[in-house]
Amino acid sequence: MLKSLPQTVIAVLTNYYSAVWLSCCNNDNRPLIARLSSINIIDSETICCCIPAKFAAELLPALVKNQPVAVLAACTKTFDSYQVKGFIESVHQLPQEETAEQKNMLELFSTALIKQGFSAPNFFKAYVDDEFVAVVIKVDDVFDQTPRQGTGFKINA
């Protein structure tokens, strides 16, 4: 059981140049996946994942309290990656006044991709939306997913 999220993990979860994803499963036990706009740390064992609405449509029926979920964050600069597993505490539509911050995070991420030769406007358009779904998750386990020896190991073991 996780005591608290390590600072190294928080850094990758919350950096604008990290690519962040959420996965859960539907009633047929098929995996679902969505791109996130950002992850916010609520406290040492609770995070809030924001999903651009266009990626959330298929997941919405499956995003219910106590549903197990997995979140992947990977730094596009260093390749440091972590997977967080836990359970949904709540799901709500992000208030309109908080959507600007999500768009800002996606713009910063897209701009960071210019250095790697990608088109920032194209990637921003791919990820952005006008509405966002916020999923609050109680974290149980954290795994190191960085491509190196030891990848996949539970950090909080």
Add this chain to the structure above:
Amino acid sequence: MMFLIRHQDKERDLKLMHKMSITKDMIPAMQSVVPSTMATVSADGVPNVTYVSQVFYVDDGHVAISVQYMNKSWKNLSENPNITIILTHPATAKMWKMKLVFKEIKYDGPVFDNMDMQLTAIASMCGMEERFKLKAILICEVSDIKVLFDGN
């Protein structure tokens, strides 16, 4: 509630773009420039999400996925063969969601050799030659393809 209905409408619109076989415009998204994201689920519904270095075109109805680490994904696939992958075109950012069914694991053969060569090239570009070693490949059947972002 209105929020849910609006997004179910969006979902219905997207369903019009469903395809079952790989098309030519997807090939650049399968050249490992933008890493693909892969999700699997255990028998009891616990998901696992990870990056994969290669989603390799085999034929219009099949792809091969590189296995380098993948301990938790492999455990899930031994219980539940369903996979969801996100592919991204490196130039246009066009995105596809591909649903796959795992069919078999291979440790050699022509597809394995081609993927091994490609992975060596990717690793060399990233300066990660020691970290990227191909252990096996997963042959998967494409069961559904949906366009998430049309790239325009």
